[in-house]
Amino acid sequence: MGYGTAIAVSPYLLIKIAWTFGLFMPTDQMGDPSWRIANAVTMVLAAACILLAMSFCRPWGERLPSWLVALPVWVGTGLLVPMLLIAPILGPAAINRDMEAGTADFWVYEQIFVMVSLVGVGICLPIALVGYAKARWPEALGGRIDCGNLPGDTRKLQLTLTRFVAGGCILLAIIKIFWAAGGTLGIEPSKMDDRDIWWRLLSLSTGVWAFAGAWGLLVLTSRRGSRRFLPPMAAVWISSGMLFSYNLFNRLSNSRPDAQPAPEYPLALVLTTEAGTVLGVMMGMILLLVLHDRRRAMRGESV
Template sequence: MGINENVVRAGAAWTAVAATVPYLTLKLLWLTGHPVGVDDPGAMDRLWLLNLLTFGMDAIAVALALAFVRPWGRRAPAGLVAFPMWVATGLLGTILVALPLYLLSLLVLGPEPADPEDKGLGGWVFLVVYGGFAVQGLALLTAFALYARRRWAGLLRERIGDLPGSPTLTVQRVLACVAALLAAGVAAGRAYWALGGTAGLPQVMAEDRNRGVAVMNGVTAVMAVAAVAALLVLVFRIRPGRRLLVPLLVVWTAAGSLFGWGGWQLVAFGATTTRVTELRMAVPGLTPLVQTAQVVAAVLVLAVGAIALTERGGLRPAAAVESRG
């Protein structure tokens, strides 16, 4: 590996750390009773738990960035790095896709009409938060790609046909098909809501629809289709001469998006004590069901990947012993 790659990886990792500073600072101010940029100061008291959770999530991103450049990061158990990075890839990767689409909608369609009764966050907060997420996402994903290339180079060079035969391949295929059915339902529901449909939405959410929510629904629908399509390519060994890297990246990012955003929406729904209370008093609609289906589909994808990688890891030492014998 050339020195330039080390420099790029270190620069990307430290850029990711720097990009978390504005967000962590803002969250720390809110947690300590300083509602900077908030039109309704009392809302921060009701959102204390969510602010604490999001502060912790960004702090984990800092730890991941450090793991990609510090010696202890190479020695850390693979799962301890891979699982939080899978979630981070899903969360940040979705923002990197959705944010340009949302900004494009503003450019083409103009800004949405403001609600004079909506006491939310100042406009500059959106720029600080999502601008930071965009920089953080690009930097962290770059650092991780170079880290993965160094730690798991053998896997990334393989082709689909190189995947070993597996005694659990039938189980993997069944799990993948169940995930595909769930993801198809998620994609249909999210696409319907993205196109303006309101059936299945709680009344308050139907009334408060905006372009940003529509874009996120559309992106989630695409992620649902992409995750299971790439997984089916892998478990059914479609086009065995194809490089493993592309479907692996797709399933990694898209399934992480389903898990990260579906899980976050479920947690936020349960932890928020302001408007969510109104939602619970109304008919909850299908949103919790769709969010749960997202998470379950992603967990099934994760299970298939964990089984396959565990078996692959077990076969490599065995093959090495046989070759020496």
């Protein structure tokens, strides 16, 4: 699946290279320096994704530092797995919105290539990661959820942080799902019509994954609610990466001069965006504590 990931991301990489150098751009606005920089950054990320995918299926990949593998995969799976679930609706909606905005006809074909690449990577990358993690970090995937405790573990800290973070995730989820369902509290009256299907789906996706992350954290730290370790771990991994990467992406997108104005009041937008980013990072930190203690317990180590 590492090779499949590299093949899937290749069309996306080629399109980003073309846009970075000013070729086949669908609108004149994409010639703006801010767009060129954004395309150059995503071009580098696509190239890094290919190298990372190759590391999953080559011997030298297991010698890479853990953070160099885990950090980009955390961000990548957080971006792509949630998008994979809503792509069948979100893809056509994005194309229709761009066509209504007056983009060039060939942009439709570029969008299709981009969506195919993202869906392909969203499928192949997690599968490749599972095979890689089984060989390098077996404690992260298999076994019972309760491996016992050792002196010097961080479980009390995990429980304390989890109560705070899970509460924040549930609150954020309620707000996002409320907005996706048509709630108007926190929405500017003059921008009610800006709540298109793109905005509603992303709000709903954020809310659902925030709930999933809260559930996963509570199960991992209490060790109740699931016999197996993998389901809650996967929920926390994807949810934390999603909350961090999507909110970071939204901040970058809203900073562009041609960005579509958000329908939320500025204060509501800032609070939910910043809260999502902080919650995603804290969820990731708690997961690292859980995995550290789990590895020690499985190996029977002591302080």
